[in-house]
Amino acid sequence: MQKNIINDLLWRGLIQNKVPGIENQVKKPTTIYTGFDPTSDSLHLGNLLPIIVLIHFQKMGHQSLILIGEATGFIGDPSEKDESRIFLKREKLHDNAKSIKNQIIRLIKDHSEGIELLNNINWIKNLYFLEFIREIGKFFTVNYLMSKDSVKKRMKNNKNGISFTEFSYSLIQGYDFLYLNEVKNCQIQIGGSDQWGNITTGIELIKRKTGKKVYGFTFPLITKPNGEKFGKSHNGNNIWLDKNKTSPYKFYQFFMNVSDENVERYIKIYTFLSKEVIDNLILNHKKDPSKRILQKKLAFYLTEWVHGYESSKTIMKISNILFNEINLELLDEKYFMMIYENIPHMFLSYIEFKKGIFILDILKHSGFFTSKSESYRAMKANSILLNKKIIKENIILTKNNIICKKYIIFQFGKKEFFILKID
RNA sequence: GGGGAGAUACUCAAGUUUGGUUAACGAGGACAGACUGUAAAUCUGUUGGCUAUGCCUUCGCAGGUUCGAAUCCUGCUCUCCCCA
Numbered sequence: 001m002q003k004n005i006i007n008d009l010l011w012r013g014l015i016q017n018k019v020p021g022i023e024n025q026v027k028k029p030t031t032i033y034t035g036f037d038p039t040s041d042s043l044h045l046g047n048l049l050p051i052i053v054l055i056h057f058q059k060m061g062h063q064s065l066i067l068i069g070e071a072t073g074f075i076g077d078p079s080e081k082d083e084s085r086i087f088l089k090r091e092k093l094h095d096n097a098k099s100i101k102n103q104i105i106r107l108i109k110d111h112s113e114g115i116e117l118l119n120n121i122n123w124i125k126n127l128y129f130l131e132f133i134r135e136i137g138k139f140f141t142v143n144y145l146m147s148k149d150s151v152k153k154r155m156k157n158n159k160n161g162i163s164f165t166e167f168s169y170s171l172i173q174g175y176d177f178l179y180l181n182e183v184k185n186c187q188i189q190i191g192g193s194d195q196w197g198n199i200t201t202g203i204e205l206i207k208r209k210t211g212k213k214v215y216g217f218t219f220p221l222i223t224k225p226n227g228e229k230f231g232k233s234h235n236g237n238n239i240w241l242d243k244n245k246t247s248p249y250k251f252y253q254f255f256m257n258v259s260d261e262n263v264e265r266y267i268k269i270y271t272f273l274s275k276e277v278i279d280n281l282i283l284n285h286k287k288d289p290s291k292r293i294l295q296k297k298l299a300f301y302l303t304e305w306v307h308g309y310e311s312s313k314t315i316m317k318i319s320n321i322l323f324n325e326i327n328l329e330l331l332d333e334k335y336f337m338m339i340y341e342n343i344p345h346m347f348l349s350y351i352e353f354k355k356g357i358f359i360l361d362i363l364k365h366s367g368f369f370t371s372k373s374e375s376y377r378a379m380k381a382n383s384i385l386l387n388k389k390i391i392k393e394n395i396i397l398t399k400n401n402i403i404c405k406k407y408i409i410f411q412f413g414k415k416e417f418f419i420l421k422i423d
Numbered sequence: 424g425g426g427g428a429g430a431u432a433c434u435c436a437a438g439u440u441u442g443g444u445u446a447a448c449g450a451g452g453a454c455a456g457a458c459u460g461u462a463a464a465u466c467u468g469u470u471g472g473c474u475a476u477g478c479c480u481u482c483g484c485a486g487g488u489u490c491g492a493a494u495c496c497u498g499c500u501c502u503c504c505c506c507a
Contacts, residue, residue, distance in 0.1 A: 257461060259463060261463065290459080373471080383455050
């Protein structure tokens with residue numbers, strides 16, 4: 001443990017804010033924690049960061065706690081929110097917690113030895129309100145809590161204001177830290193930059209109640225150059241880790257489309273590759289950026305981690321087929337099957353097909369267009385391709401359009417594909 | 424409770440005084456085309472729907488006036504501001 005993990009994390013761009021003295025604290029084995037509130041039934045790309053950081057610590061011989069915040073989710077964190085969250089039902093939170101837990105277990109399976117999963121409902125449900133506001137509340141002035149960014153912002157916001165429920169969130173999370181410090185000897189809490197206020201509340205609480213010094217740090221919000229959050233696709237949707245919410249193909253493609261400007265940053269953040277390996281990759285990438293060495297590495301690496309090696313390999317193959325100049329006519333059927341299974345698709349019986357079906361009707365069903373007018377316009381703009389050839393007329397599909405006996409590949413623009421299977 | 428302002432498409436935002444070339448200026452975003460490398464920048468186009476060179480439906484909601492309404496009238500809902 002001679003190498004200083006803080007320096008490594010700084011180099012990777014994974015530290016935004018840190019409590020002074022943390023460098024010394026991590027020289028000896030420490031227990032570190034982060035939490036996820038089960039606000040959804042799946043984690044998304046943004047949630048990967050805390051896990052990545054914990055694994056970095058893990059690799060250096062530290063212990064980690066991953067907290068599922070079923071109790072905190074019940075209250076709703078006001079951080080980075082302009083208006084109050086809609087309260088989730090207890091059962092919903094419970095179900096979410098379960099599926100998130102399973103996801104986390106899969107993500108940390110190679111490092112699970114020193115990682116423990118906990119759910120704060122287990123200790124918070126036994127808390128008595130009176131006792132809590134007296135024994136915990138007494139350590140904080142309202143003035144202190146009001147100075148937190150997340151609260152301040154909402155106090156200024158006349159439109160929505162902040163409910164007492166949300167106002168008290170920070171205390172509950174602080175209590176978690178206190179509990180984990182006492183029961184698990186946890187010394188460090190980490191989180192995204194929006195968690196700084198909550199983390200420092202916990203640190204303060206522990207200091208005032210027990211006199212112990214504990215630490216924390218936050219990592220930056222990952223953004224694109226235009227300031228948008230990274231990890232959301234263009235239309236603002238999250239990139240989810242659940243393959244039913246975001247297909248592995250789409251997940252992979254998301255990273256393939258990272259711009260050169262960002263890819264160096266992201267490969268440091270999102271992979272565990274060593275500085276030497278990364279520096280070398282960057283060097284090679286710069287020799288010929290058009291080869292997209294870093295994008296390919298990043299996409300494959302993360303898809304493999306989140307969706308498995310086999311899946312990642314398959315997707316790499318079909319991406320090659322779809323995006324490169326490959327004669328589809330010469331392709332073996334097994335590749336079409338692979339494509340069919342991994343990208344948006346539709347099945348049609350041959351009998352239906354023979355009745356005559358217009359291209360625009362297929363496009364409407366593809367999900368890429370919300371209306372026929374839209375696909376009509378796209379066709380006029382030369383952005384519809386049928387088996388890689390531009391198609392300008394809304395023709396009725398015939399046998400001649402079918403390749404490899406069963407398939408028709410539609411392409412919209414440069415990046416969206418759709419496959420029709422007829423049998 | 425009293426007074427004032429407002430609600431227009433994904434968002435911001437014209438248009439309302441003086442009703443009619445207004446599917447609704449403009450900006451942003453998004454998407455597409457060209458150029459490229461599934462990058463960035465730039466240029467161009469599109470951005471209500473359909474049985475598609477035509478037709479239908481939209482300006483908070485519901486009615487009304489009119490040959491014709493986002494625009495005028497009535498009622499309703501909601502939002503913001505000021506005073507109590």
